[in-house]
Amino acid sequence: MKIKHYIYIKTKVSNKNRILMKLYKNRIPVYDVVSKGEVLYLKVLQSDYEKIKKHIVTAKFYYVNDSGIFKVKRMITPLKIFAVLFFFAAVFFFSRVIVKVEVVHSNKEIRELVKKSLDEQGIHFLSFKKDYQELQRIKSYLLQTYKDQLEWLEIESVGMKYVVRIEERILNPKIEEEKYCHIVANKSGIVSSIQHTNGEVIVHDGQYVAEGDILISGEIKYNETVKNNVCASGEVLAEVWYETSVSLPISYVNKTRTGKKRTNFAIDTASGRHKILKSRLLHYETEEKVLFHFFDWTFYKYIEYEVEEENLLYDLDAGVEKALALADEKINMKLKDGEKINTRKVLKKSINDSTIEVEIFYSVLENITKVEEFSITEVEEEGS
Numbered sequence: 001m002k003i004k005h006y007i008y009i010k011t012k013v014s015n016k017n018r019i020l021m022k023l024y025k026n027r028i029p030v031y032d033v034v035s036k037g038e039v040l041y042l043k044v045l046q047s048d049y050e051k052i053k054k055h056i057v058t059a060k061f062y063y064v065n066d067s068g069i070f071k072v073k074r075m076i077t078p079l080k081i082f083a084v085l086f087f088f089a090a091v092f093f094f095s096r097v098i099v100k101v102e103v104v105h106s107n108k109e110i111r112e113l114v115k116k117s118l119d120e121q122g123i124h125f126l127s128f129k130k131d132y133q134e135l136q137r138i139k140s141y142l143l144q145t146y147k148d149q150l151e152w153l154e155i156e157s158v159g160m161k162y163v164v165r166i167e168e169r170i171l172n173p174k175i176e177e178e179k180y181c182h183i184v185a186n187k188s189g190i191v192s193s194i195q196h197t198n199g200e201v202i203v204h205d206g207q208y209v210a211e212g213d214i215l216i217s218g219e220i221k222y223n224e225t226v227k228n229n230v231c232a233s234g235e236v237l238a239e240v241w242y243e244t245s246v247s248l249p250i251s252y253v254n255k256t257r258t259g260k261k262r263t264n265f266a267i268d269t270a271s272g273r274h275k276i277l278k279s280r281l282l283h284y285e286t287e288e289k290v291l292f293h294f295f296d297w298t299f300y301k302y303i304e305y306e307v308e309e310e311n312l313l314y315d316l317d318a319g320v321e322k323a324l325a326l327a328d329e330k331i332n333m334k335l336k337d338g339e340k341i342n343t344r345k346v347l348k349k350s351i352n353d354s355t356i357e358v359e360i361f362y363s364v365l366e367n368i369t370k371v372e373e374f375s376i377t378e379v380e381e382e383g384s
Contacts, residue, residue, distance in 0.1 A: 005046040006031060006067035011059045012038050019059060026055045043067065098127050099295055100161035110149060110168055117142055123155075123162060159293030179373055181231040183216035185209045186370040189238035199232025209238065215369060229376055236369050239342060242331070242362040246323035247355050250314050255285065255307040264302035265291075273300075281306045319356035320349050327360050339366050 013019050032043035103111045121138045135155050151169040188210045199216040215236045220228040265276040284304040291299040348359040
């Protein structure tokens, strides 16, 4: 089935009905009519366009645009297709090619040895990236070939370069002197849980400990006599306490996305990050995504979301809620795995001329362990 080719045309007229009647008399169908002042827009068949210009000489008609799939077809020119294909080909090429091989090690001879061997295996300037299996094969080859020089090797792809990290094999490593240590408290608190792998635990759950107290001793005793010395290891979680204050401005800006967005691009160079296009939005929030790396440049795609800004004021309850969220975020940033906020309580809240002041008490579960070395000779002298 042949698709009908419709186009939009326009003419400037003083009498719209007279033009439409002439089209009707010449049996030229019109499928849509839009009038804007003295300008008349018509939707007609493309095959009728020449008839209109031939039979209606009292007005000048101008082509405006195609309709439907023919509009898309007109937009997709060979030059545009070539540009898109060239862009994707360039992205593919620059995402697959290697422009630098960086061998990380302090020994220059080891670096040159590994770099030369990598070059022989096809990893060098302007070579294409290898797949995982090939990298593993090359890694195994180097470790086997230089087993007396290399202890460990890793090849990491970072943008358009390979970073090769190596560890030199030391055939006669220096024997380090054995260390002895206690696990002590780095802050005061109430012990919540204890895990240890070496040493003697000398505290219990629910016990209050002060900063500097020994939690897990490196001295192994029997009947109050030291029988052995080790480096204690383990982890003690305890409930510790904090008081913090937050000062929050009463006024704040509320941002709401309107649904309008724009695409932009940026290049990250040694001199900073530079946007390629000027933003067409007045107020916006940005989400970014790395497209590819080229030498020391990084190319980003930006999605800019338009936002409407509204100046608002906190009341006391809303201000306290916001202050708690900020304080929680600040404490959580310092916490490690297994640590958490147990409880919190607002001690004081008030509104001044332009700020909301909030004082908060926190009970936090934290790892309070710290390693502290000791000398056997010093312990023996103290006991004598």
